[in-house]
Amino acid sequence: xxxxxxxxxxxxxxxxxxxxxxxxxxxxxxxxxxxxxxxxxxxxxxxxxxxxxxxxxxxxxxxxxxxxxxxxxxxxxxxxxxxxxxxxxxxxxxxxxxxxxxxxxxxxxxxxxxxxxxxxxxxxxxxxxxxxxxxxxxxxxxxxxxxxxxxxxxxxxxxxxxxxxxxxxxxxxxxxxxxxxxxxxxxxxxxxxxxxxxxxxxxxxxxxxxxxxxxxxxxxxxxxxxxxxxxxxxxxxxxxxxxxxxxxxxxxxxxxxxxxxxxxxxxxxxxxxxxxxxxxxxxxxxxxxxxxxxxxxxxxxxxxxxxxxxxxxxxxxxxxxxxxxxxxxxxxx
Amino acid sequence: xxxxxxxxxxxxxxxxxxxxxxxxxxxxxxxxxxxxxxxxxxxxxxxxxxxxxxxxxxxxxxxxxxx
Numbered sequence: 001x002x003x004x005x006x007x008x009x010x011x012x013x014x015x016x017x018x019x020x021x022x023x024x025x026x027x028x029x030x031x032x033x034x035x036x037x038x039x040x041x042x043x044x045x046x047x048x049x050x051x052x053x054x055x056x057x058x059x060x061x062x063x064x065x066x067x068x069x070x071x072x073x074x075x076x077x078x079x080x081x082x083x084x085x086x087x088x089x090x091x092x093x094x095x096x097x098x099x100x101x102x103x104x105x106x107x108x109x110x111x112x113x114x115x116x117x118x119x120x121x122x123x124x125x126x127x128x129x130x131x132x133x134x135x136x137x138x139x140x141x142x143x144x145x146x147x148x149x150x151x152x153x154x155x156x157x158x159x160x161x162x163x164x165x166x167x168x169x170x171x172x173x174x175x176x177x178x179x180x181x182x183x184x185x186x187x188x189x190x191x192x193x194x195x196x197x198x199x200x201x202x203x204x205x206x207x208x209x210x211x212x213x214x215x216x217x218x219x220x221x222x223x224x225x226x227x228x229x230x231x232x233x234x235x236x237x238x239x240x241x242x243x244x245x246x247x248x249x250x251x252x253x254x255x256x257x258x259x260x261x262x263x264x265x266x267x268x269x270x271x272x273x274x275x276x277x278x279x280x281x282x283x284x285x286x287x288x289x290x291x292x293x294x295x296x297x298x299x300x301x302x303x304x305x306x307x308x309x310x311x312x313x314x315x316x317x318x319x320x321x322x323x324x325x326x327x328x329x330x331x332x333x
Numbered sequence: 334x335x336x337x338x339x340x341x342x343x344x345x346x347x348x349x350x351x352x353x354x355x356x357x358x359x360x361x362x363x364x365x366x367x368x369x370x371x372x373x374x375x376x377x378x379x380x381x382x383x384x385x386x387x388x389x390x391x392x393x394x395x396x397x398x399x400x
Contacts, residue, residue, distance in 0.1 A: 001377045011375040015365075020377050057395055161396055207368050207393040211375055221340050221395055234394050238365040 012208045015245035023212050030209045033200040034066045041183045043195035048151035050074040051192075053141045054097075054105065056090030058217045059156030061097050062206040063198050065215060067154060068103070074154065077144050079137055080109035082117025083224055090218045097215065106148070108140055116298035118224065124298045129224035132294060139282070139291035145192040157196040160203045163248040164233040166255055179267030182260055189274075190283040202248070334382055336360075337389040349384035356382060357390070366394050 001010040001020035005028070010020030014029075021029055038044055052064040054076040067074040078094040081087050098105035111117045121132035145153045162181070169177045187193040198206060210217050225231065240247045276282065277289035284290070336345040336356070347356070353369045353376055369376050370389040382388055
């Protein structure tokens with residue numbers, strides 16, 4: 001195959017664009033896709049401080065690298081989830097990336113700072129590990145961004161991630177989630193703006209970007225994610241994409257353009273019901289936000305939610321700070 | 334050729350020459366879900382792979398459940 005732009009030998013084919021690219025033209029393509037996503041959705045204004053949620057995987061490291069390359073002031077935040085060797089390795093990739101480039105990487109460790117880890121939380125709550133993990137991430141990325149004065153949180157969610165989430169939301173007609181699924185979630189009381197600058201790139205493209213730019217990332221999949229529903233949706237969409245290139249992009253971008261707005265009222269209804277969590281002050285629909293409830297159940301302690309509610313300033317294990325943010329999965333994606 | 338698969342990591346010895354597309358078809362791997370790296374170079378699906386090549390088939394699908 002020849003590069004579509006310069007006719008040199010190609011190294012990556014991108015079937016949904018009916019194109020292949022050489023290294024240099026592919027890197028140009030990825031930068032342009034990210035620039036276009038940021039511009040189309042007003043994700044980041046000039047001079048704003050960005051906090052990138054970094055996992056040590058291909059998407060978040062590519063996002064950090066691309067945002068820096070486009071001139072944005074972006075620091076990283078790594079969240080130690082306590083998933084054994086997988087967390088040790090992924091944290092090492094995140095630190096090595098930051099150290100090699102002289103970048104600022106903040107680190108929060110669930111066990112050290114909050115007294116629980118993801119496997120323990122999943123067992124204690126009898127929830128899927130990915131649920132406890134996602135809830136913790138949403139809450140803490142927002143909290144750190146607020147506490148440290150960042151204007152926006154950027155995540156490495158890519159086109160495949162968002163198409164799979166959309167499929168899951170449509171299959172269950174989760175209208176509240178559909179009303180919030182968008183490349184930008186605006187800032188609101190208690191929440192920092194959240195953006196997904198890789199939404200125009202498939203995960204094959206973000207992986208290729210890392211390989212071609214020499215970014216080392218953890219290739220191994222999280223052991224707790226194996227067999228989850230989200231990965232199953234991705235397999236189904238890739239089977240469709242293989243037969244009909246461009247299907248994932250048409251599905252997702254068509255929803256953003258013509259479907260998302262139709263569900264906005266469902267999302268608004270839930271936002272209207274928010275009030276402060278009695279433990280941490282984060283916006284929530286209940287008395288205690290989901291993060292505080294999860295932490296309470298997952299922490300090895302004789303304290304329980306009712307104690308927290310009655311004594312909201314009491315410290316538990318680790319250097320706990322007051323949390324201004326909420327991770328209630330029914331409130332924010 | 335030596336073919337390196339990931340998640341879990343394992344190696345296969347297969348006869349070449351062949352193309353990337355034919356190799357993935359033989360292994361029943363969806364081309365949308367992987368990158369193919371020959372030596373230290375990314376290759377497209379029409380690339381020829383020689384019997385002496387070392388080829389990594391690297392999965393690109395990742396991620397837990399998110400909303």
